[in-house]
Amino acid sequence: DQQVKQNSPSLSVQEGRISILNCDYTNSMFDYFLWYKKYPAEGPTFLISISSIKDKNEDGRFTVFLNKSAKHLSLHIVPSQPGDSAVYFCAAKKTQGAQKLVFGQGTRLTINP
Amino acid sequence: EAGVAQSPRYKIIEKRQSVAFWCNPISGHATLYWYQQILGQGPKLLIQFQNNGVVDDSQLPKDRFSAERLKGVDSTLKIQPAKLEDSAVYLCASSAAQKGRDEAFFGQGTRLTVV
Numbered sequence: 291d292q293q294v295k296q297n298s299p300s301l302s303v304q305e306g307r308i309s310i311l312n313c314d315y316t317n318s319m320f321d322y323f324l325w326y327k328k329y330p331a332e333g334p335t336f337l338i339s340i341s342s343i344k345d346k347n348e349d350g351r352f353t354v355f356l357n358k359s360a361k362h363l364s365l366h367i368v369p370s371q372p373g374d375s376a377v378y379f380c381a382a383k384k385t386q387g388a389q390k391l392v393f394g395q396g397t398r399l400t401i402n403p
Numbered sequence: 404e405a406g407v408a409q410s411p412r413y414k415i416i417e418k419r420q421s422v423a424f425w426c427n428p429i430s431g432h433a434t435l436y437w438y439q440q441i442l443g444q445g446p447k448l449l450i451q452f453q454n455n456g457v458v459d460d461s462q463l464p465k466d467r468f469s470a471e472r473l474k475g476v477d478s479t480l481k482i483q484p485a486k487l488e489d490s491a492v493y494l495c496a497s498s499a500a501q502k503g504r505d506e507a508f509f510g511q512g513t514r515l516t517v518v
């Protein structure tokens with residue numbers, strides 16, 4: 291049962307353009323969502339998060355949008371830079387109870403010069 | 404502040420052998436996670452500790468995998484005996500888990516190859 295899904299295994303974007311990574315979830319009890327970035331041979335690093343009480347959170351070039359009715363969130367990176375090339379994971383959790391952090395399959399983003 | 408430390412970084416073993424991984428979380432972090440990441444997939448939670456108690460081990464193959472968290476700090480994950488399908492990166496993470504709205508910090512992982 292894949293509760294968090296990233297349906298695009300890969301995405302290629304030109305440098306300077308906007309990158310949009312998508313994520314869907316099925317568990318309506320999730321109320322906190324995170325994006326992680328992973329370079330080869332390293333562990334995932336936290337990028338940005340959003341609580342279910344918000345629909346948008348912005349941090350520099352990174353913005354996360356949450357559509358609760360559609361159970362969908364997206365990460366926007368603008369402008370995209372070569373250093374953004376990595377695998378991006380969407381994750382979700384319930385902030386009450388066990389707070390289990392569930393990950394999607396990841397999207398490999400490649401920024402082309 | 405020191406990050407999450409894991410060792411070893413790499414391990415190659417033959418099937419049916421045993422292996423153990425070690426994790427030292429960020430100081431003061433109450434929650435510790437062990438994840439298994441198979442190539443091309445997202446991290447899958449194996450076990451989650453809150454202090455030294457287990458809060459979720461529903462996806463831990465308990466016939467061969469075991470984990471403990473010593474005095475609510477360091478943790479070890481053991482596989483005995485290993486199978487070929489256990490080849491993966493094993494990631495340890497920790498979080499302060501003060502109010503639930505905090506991120507988990509990951510170590511670099513241990514890449515296990517079972518031959």
